[in-house]
Amino acid sequence: MSAIVGQPLDRTDGMLKARGEAQYAAEFSPPRLAHAVLVQSTIASGSIASIDAAAAAQAPGVLLVLTHRNAPKLPQGGKAAVNPPAGRVLSLLQDARVHYNGQPIAVVVADTLERAVAAADLVKVQYKQEKAELDFERAKASAHKPKSAGPERAADLSWGEADAPLERAEAKIEQTYSTPMEHHNPMEPHATVAAWDGGELTLYDSTQYISGVKQAVAKTLGIPEGSVRVVSPFVGGGFGCKGSTWSHVVLAAMAARRLGRPVKLALARPQMFGPVGGRPQTEQRIALGATKSGELIAMRHDVLCHSSFMEDFTEPAAMPTRALYACPNGATTHRLARLNVGVATFQRAPGEAPGSFALESAMDELAYALGIDPLELRLRNYAETEPSTGKPWSSKMLRQCYRDGAERFGWARRPMRPRSLREGHALAGWGMATATYPGHRRPASASAKILPDGTAVVRSGTQELGTGTYTVMTQVAADALGIPADKVHFELGDTLMPPAGVSGGSTTVASVAPAVQAACTAAREKKAAAVAAGRPHEIVEAQASAKEGEEKEKLAVRSFGAVFAEVHVDEDLGRVSVPRIVAVYSVGRVMNAKLARSQLIGGLVWGVGMALTEESLLDERYGRFANANFAEYHVPVNADIGTIDVSFCDEDDRRFNPVGARGIGEIGITGIPAAIANAVFHATGRRVRDLPIRLEALI
Numbered sequence: 196m197s198a199i200v201g202q203p204l205d206r207t208d209g210m211l212k213a214r215g216e217a218q219y220a221a222e223f224s225p226p227r228l229a230h231a232v233l234v235q236s237t238i239a240s241g242s243i244a245s246i247d248a249a250a251a252a253q254a255p256g257v258l259l260v261l262t263h264r265n266a267p268k269l270p271q272g273g274k275a276a277v278n279p280p281a282g283r284v285l286s287l288l289q290d291a292r293v294h295y296n297g298q299p300i301a302v303v304v305a306d307t308l309e310r311a312v313a314a315a316d317l318v319k320v321q322y323k324q325e326k327a328e329l330d331f332e333r334a335k336a337s338a339h340k341p342k343s344a345g346p347e348r349a350a351d352l353s354w355g356e357a358d359a360p361l362e363r364a365e366a367k368i369e370q371t372y373s374t375p376m377e378h379h380n381p382m383e384p385h386a387t388v389a390a391w392d393g394g395e396l397t398l399y400d401s402t403q404y405i406s407g408v409k410q411a412v413a414k415t416l417g418i419p420e421g422s423v424r425v426v427s428p429f430v431g432g433g434f435g436c437k438g439s440t441w442s443h444v445v446l447a448a449m450a451a452r453r454l455g456r457p458v459k460l461a462l463a464r465p466q467m468f469g470p471v472g473g474r475p476q477t478e479q480r481i482a483l484g485a486t487k488s489g490e491l492i493a494m495r496h497d498v499l500c501h502s503s504f505m506e507d508f509t510e511p512a513a514m515p516t517r518a519l520y521a522c523p524n525g526a527t528t529h530r531l532a533r534l535n536v537g538v539a540t541f542q543r544a545p546g547e548a549p550g551s552f553a554l555e556s557a558m559d560e561l562a563y564a565l566g567i568d569p570l571e572l573r574l575r576n577y578a579e580t581e582p583s584t585g586k587p588w589s590s591k592m593l594r595q596c597y598r599d600g601a602e603r604f605g606w607a608r609r610p611m612r613p614r615s616l617r618e619g620h621a622l623a624g625w626g627m628a629t630a631t632y633p634g635h636r637r638p639a640s641a642s643a644k645i646l647p648d649g650t651a652v653v654r655s656g657t658q659e660l661g662t663g664t665y666t667v668m669t670q671v672a673a674d675a676l677g678i679p680a681d682k683v684h685f686e687l688g689d690t691l692m693p694p695a696g697v698s699g700g701s702t703t704v705a706s707v708a709p710a711v712q713a714a715c716t717a718a719r720e721k722k723a724a725a726v727a728a729g730r731p732h733e734i735v736e737a738q739a740s741a742k743e744g745e746e747k748e749k750l751a752v753r754s755f756g757a758v759f760a761e762v763h764v765d766e767d768l769g770r771v772s773v774p775r776i777v778a779v780y781s782v783g784r785v786m787n788a789k790l791a792r793s794q795l796i797g798g799l800v801w802g803v804g805m806a807l808t809e810e811s812l813l814d815e816r817y818g819r820f821a822n823a824n825f826a827e828y829h830v831p832v833n834a835d836i837g838t839i840d841v842s843f844c845d846e847d848d849r850r851f852n853p854v855g856a857r858g859i860g861e862i863g864i865t866g867i868p869a870a871i872a873n874a875v876f877h878a879t880g881r882r883v884r885d886l887p888i889r890l891e892a893l894i
């Protein structure tokens with residue numbers, strides 16, 4: 196049995212970060228490095244009529260101005276077929292089309308960043324403007340059904356027959372919930388350093404998927420995959436925006452090749468709003484039908500979200516409805532309305548974050564319609580199998596989450612009636628919701644080498660987003676090798692290492708840890724054999740891969756949690772604060788108690804922002820985001836957060852994978868927005884169905 200996995204080990208890379216020695220993409224500085232900046236379109240739809248780069252090209256220090264007039268022609272017009280998340284439809288200066296405001300339309304390279312920024316201002320562009328679609332209400336009229344709601348997810352899925360039972364249900368809720376456009380803003384914006392050595396390209400990139408960047412860049416440029424190396428030892432947050440290869444990565448490589456010297460292209464904060472994805476706006480209609488005693492008999496969840504004119508991305512917001520409650524009849528759909536904005540993408544808990552807001556708000560409304568305690572209503576509809584497929588769960592301890600969470604929060608003392616609690620001048624309210632996110636695995640591989648001094652070097656081409664990959668893999672390796680954690684040197688973030696998948700969808704631990712474990716076990720056996728053969732000082736090395744097996748078809752794999760929130764609402768000002776959150780999770784085995792708690796706290800804090808402040812404001816005249824900066828794009832700060840009590844069920848999901856963990860990257864943001872909205876209803880008697888919950892909705 197393991198000794199080190201599970202322990203609250205400090206981050207093995209903590210001191211490197213504290214000392215500023217952890218090297219992030221933009222800090223790689225090969226000799227003769229030049230600095231690039233993007234020039235972005237200032238219209239939302241049309242084409243470039245003329246582009247005058249003469250003044251920019253003559254500005255001090257400028258080395259190159261790339262536009263669609265002089266950019267290298269790429270094979271297939273730069274649209275090589277690479278599956279998402281690795282490959283997206285990019286803007287690589289191959290034509291004059293403009294699909295959104297903020298689209299990259301030129302790259303200016305100079306000997307210093309300041310000179311590149313100054314010269315970029317001198318590029319003069321004239322457009323042939325066309326009418327842009329920037330009105331979601333109007334775009335809805337021509338919404339279309341996407342090919343899918345993501346990999347292995349049907350756009351529409353029904354079980355039983357929902358509509359007739361909804362008609363005759365004794366109790367029925369039918370409401371529309373909305374969530375706004377949002378943009379990921381990791382502390383470290385995207386950055387790429389591209390360096391060519393003859394035909395060989397090295398990219399230092401801030402990415403969640405080094406193998407995906409390698410594949411996408413090679414295909415797009417039309418060079419062999421073996422000629423591209425991607426290095427990414429540290430990523431300062433990703434949250435989904437760094438899961439795909441975006442235009443700036445390829446543009447840096449194109450500029451570096453043309454110039455014959457390395458080029459750095461780091462996005463500025465405002466450039467995070469547009470060309471690198473974001474969470475789409477959603478409008479979700481939910482209908483719930485139940486008996487008088489609160490037994491669900493039918494559910495509908497119809498999701499509409501915005502999409503782009505370049506490609507589709509679907510926020511799979513109906514997923515929680517397919518999985519959360521026992522219900523014999525269900526119907527779920529996803530539709531897209533195209534706008535002239537940059538394409539949306541995966542953003543922390545894509546689908547479940549906005550979807551659980553809608554479903555868990557509707558469940559609260561049903562509880563009030565029936566006069567049943569909201570937690571009791573959920574227990575009456577507890578899903579012993581996955582409702583939409585009938586598959587058994589690999590492991591599920593949600594009942595314990597509800598029970599432990601209720602006890603830690605003091606839920607039993609909650610009066611049902613809204614407006615019955617006060618805290619000084621403020622109205623107080625208690626709300627709860629269910630958190631959920633699926634468990635997935637991807638193929639991964641790793642190598643392990645045991646050195647004569649008893650230390651080991653273990654490698655996998657995975658990523659460290661700040662979540663703790665170095666630390667957790669060190670723990671897994673130490674246990675498998677039977678040596679202390681400080682004798683393990685774990686390395687990641689280089690495509691020369693054994694490959695692994697994207698660090699997205701909460702999959703890294705479930706995917707990579709089994710490969711690390713297998714490689715270390717194999718190396719340990721080789722070492723034992725060498726010792727037995729009288730060669731104790733031989734260096735041994737082993738490599739192993741791991742991937743999902745038949746459990747993928749047979750079992751439903753999903754994590755769960757119960758989230759309880761207290762809010763205070765100032766009756767005069769409408770200001771909402773969240774002094775207390777209690778959350779209990781069923782996420783499989785907890786690999787590192789300290790990092791797991793931190794990860795869940797981070798997700799819950801983001802959920803407070805999603806509930807109360809976060810929103811990208813699209814200027815519908817020009818298609819630009821009016822609050823593309825941290826001063827006006829509001830996320831919670833310390834003063835906004837009270838106590839957060841996170842705990843876990845003692846669980847070990849070996850039916851899912853050999854380390855028993857399901858992944859914890861995303862579930863933290865799910866459930867919490869609804870718990871807060873439900874608490875706001877309990878405090879004020881006002882049901883807010885549109886996020887973020889604004890002051891004006893409460894005064």
Ligand code: MOS
Pocket residue numbers: 403433434435436438541542543544545698699700701861
């Ligand atoms: Mo997550 S949105 O898949 O990084």
